[in-house]
Amino acid sequence: MRFSEYAGTNRLSCRGKGVTGPNRNVLYITLALMVVIYGVFLAFPARYLYYSLSKSIPFVGSYIFLQAFVLLIATALKDPGILPRARVPEREDPMAPLYKDINVNGIDIKLKYCVTCNFFRPPRANHCSICNNCIEGFDHHCPWIANCIGRRNYRMFFGFVLFITLLTIWVLAFSIVHIVQAANDGVFQEAAASVIVGLFAFVALWPVLMLLNFHARLVRLNLTTNEDITEKYVKTGNPFDQGCAKNCASVLCAPRFPRFIKPVQPQEVELTKVTATSAVAGSAPSASDAAGVQMEQRSPSAPPSESAQVGEVYDNALRSETNHDSTVVNVGSV
């Protein structure tokens, strides 16, 4: 299901509970690669070493694999922190400046106006050109995961990077052990699969190690990838830096922030279907009634609060392609 008015090109599943970027194909490739490579590891080197070395090799490997797999899916489906667009532009005068200065922890930073989302982006938010939404705590858009990495799914992404690195090391190490043991046992031909899997793990190890090292540094410094690449705080100093321990705790252990857009509830879908049907029949309700939209105006620059949880309702479960007024929600298929 594709929604347009408030949430750019993101695709939804499970009535809006799952949110991904517009292109999921690379995510399917990532998942298939993980399953195939680990399946070969399990079928050949892990099985051989289960009998000849230790029974824990496939079990510990499978635990690491499941952690990485679940964290990948959770990162891919988690709303990264989509900021709903303002219906009334925050910058009413078109000649007004596109920047606004605010002070954070004694350091002046600029808020940039997003002409697509109609508000001054909160600190650390950025507009993803692929998802066409502003994302709170925007880190980057990851094509392998098919989603933005933002404030709400960063820790899952970090966990995935950690476990995929451990998995790669595990697969490489025991593929090498299998090759050596098979050669010693005079059955080297049985280790052909281990050579292929080991080579793949060896090639993959260096990028994932560098990625883990890069993000460990970002967590330690309380920076996002976007802020680091653009050298946003080089001159002023990072206003969010609280020291190594607090930075790690705030990035990895702080309570998860609420969604700004909540999934549609089944009864709301039914209610809106009835409304949309009556609109087609000519009763011409108001635009917001027809679209079934419940929206709470908020200040995008304000910090997230519990009230943000009731921000907007995904109305795109409906095919309310009625002709009245201007609020028409274009709905595609999942």
Ligand SMILES: [Zn+2]
């Ligand atoms: Zn935006």
Ligand SMILES: [Zn+2]
């Ligand atoms: Zn994105």
